Amino acid sequence: MKIQTIHLDEEQLIRSVVDENDLSADVRNHLSACPMCQGKKQQFERELDTLGHMAKIFAPSPRESVTYSEKPGFFEKVGFYPLLRPVLAALLIFGIILPPALLTISEEERMARLVEEMENDRQLMTEIRALEEDALPDFYQDISGEFYGYFDEEFVNFVAPMEETRIRPAGRFASSPD
Amino acid sequence: MVNKDYQVSELVENAISGDKASLEQLVSLFHEDIYRTVYYRTRSRMDAEDLTQEIFMQMIKSLPGLKNTACFKPWLFRIALNRVRDFHRKKSILNFLGTTTDVEDAGHVGTETHSNPADKVMQKEFWKQFHQFTGTLSRWEREVFTLRFLDHLGIREIAEALKKNESTVKTHLYRALKKFRQNPELRDLLKGELS
Numbered sequence: 001m002k003i004q005t006i007h008l009d010e011e012q013l014i015r016s017v018v019d020e021n022d023l024s025a026d027v028r029n030h031l032s033a034c035p036m037c038q039g040k041k042q043q044f045e046r047e048l049d050t051l052g053h054m055a056k057i058f059a060p061s062p063r064e065s066v067t068y069s070e071k072p073g074f075f076e077k078v079g080f081y082p083l084l085r086p087v088l089a090a091l092l093i094f095g096i097i098l099p100p101a102l103l104t105i106s107e108e109e110r111m112a113r114l115v116e117e118m119e120n121d122r123q124l125m126t127e128i129r130a131l132e133e134d135a136l137p138d139f140y141q142d143i144s145g146e147f148y149g150y151f152d153e154e155f156v157n158f159v160a161p162m163e164e165t166r167i168r169p170a171g172r173f174a175s176s177p178d
Numbered sequence: 179m180v181n182k183d184y185q186v187s188e189l190v191e192n193a194i195s196g197d198k199a200s201l202e203q204l205v206s207l208f209h210e211d212i213y214r215t216v217y218y219r220t221r222s223r224m225d226a227e228d229l230t231q232e233i234f235m236q237m238i239k240s241l242p243g244l245k246n247t248a249c250f251k252p253w254l255f256r257i258a259l260n261r262v263r264d265f266h267r268k269k270s271i272l273n274f275l276g277t278t279t280d281v282e283d284a285g286h287v288g289t290e291t292h293s294n295p296a297d298k299v300m301q302k303e304f305w306k307q308f309h310q311f312t313g314t315l316s317r318w319e320r321e322v323f324t325l326r327f328l329d330h331l332g333i334r335e336i337a338e339a340l341k342k343n344e345s346t347v348k349t350h351l352y353r354a355l356k357k358f359r360q361n362p363e364l365r366d367l368l369k370g371e372l373s
Contacts, residue, residue, distance in 0.1 A: 014359065017355060018348050050368045051308075051328070052330060055214075055304075056214065056328075058301040059218065062209065064227060065206070065209065066230065
């Protein structure tokens with residue numbers, strides 16, 4: 001009577017490569033005794049070894065070794081690393097986070113500022129109206145001929161006398177009274 | 179392996195107690211492994227170099243907090259995987275904002291290690307097939323497969339690095355290997371290399 005030999009199937013072959021100890025005792029015994037199954041397993045393992053070997057030779061070698069001095073960061077460059085952190089944290093809080101809170105003003109202050117702004121606006125409008133009347137600055141007023149503020153009436157009469165104030169000449173050139 | 183693990187544990191203990199030579203030895207022992215681990219996941223030599231530097235700086239800073247020195251390797255790989263994850267997260271945000279361009283090596287080509295044109299073609303084809311295959315895997319399947327067969331971590335180390343239990347790791351690995359068996363292109367490439 002011929003005894004039928006059952007070789008490892010595909011699943012058992014893969015499991016033997018993952019971990020031979022996970023196979024049942026019967027299958028393990030067969031594997032240790034069967035050259036054909038051992039050959040299959042070894043062939044499979046050689047393929048995987050070749051894969052690892054080829055990956056290794058086809059990967060470039062590193063160009064540089066590990067350097068032990070870590071590149072200095074900002075804090076290390078500055079020098080006083082342990083002290084600087086809380087200082088910078090405080091600056092951050094007081095310089096960026098708090099100012100909006102500090103800038104909140106009371107109602108009275110807000111009203112005072114509003115009144116001040118209104119007064120400034122009023123003064124500005126007054127100046128604009130004055131400029132509408134005469135846009136020239138004071139310096140140019142005397143050469144423009146449009147500013148007579150410092151000539152009194154006597155001076156004007158002297159330059160251009162009115163008929164009744166005109167001085168009549170005496171002597172032969174004087175006109176005889178009718 | 180046991181000797182190497184013992185040696186690593188001893189170096190870690192010495193490094194924790196302030197021995198700079200042990201620390202340097204530890205870094206040089208794992209430098210290339212970590213660099214490659216990062217490179218497999220970023221596909222960029224420059225990014226891999228920068229991240230490797232950051233990973234070891236993180237390792238040096240965090241080393242005094244390591245309780246079980248025997249778990250150093252998975253602990254270091256965990257730092258590396260977290261850094262790579264942060265890198266991809268940052269990159270996807272920058273890509274979304276349109277402020278960066280991809281600097282991945284196109285098919286990992288451009289490395290001066292292979293000046294022979296035939297090697298370059300082979301290298302390009304290998305990475306193309308490999309990424310096509312890993313594209314068929316879920317995130318965890320890909321991570322477990324890469325850690326197992328490219329980074330050469332054991333099941334227990336993978337479980338510790340990923341903070342998952344061993345049976346979960348085995349399940350992901352089984353699924354990944356099943357998909358690998360169903361990928362004739364990559365397997366033919368590997369068989370061609372074997373023969």
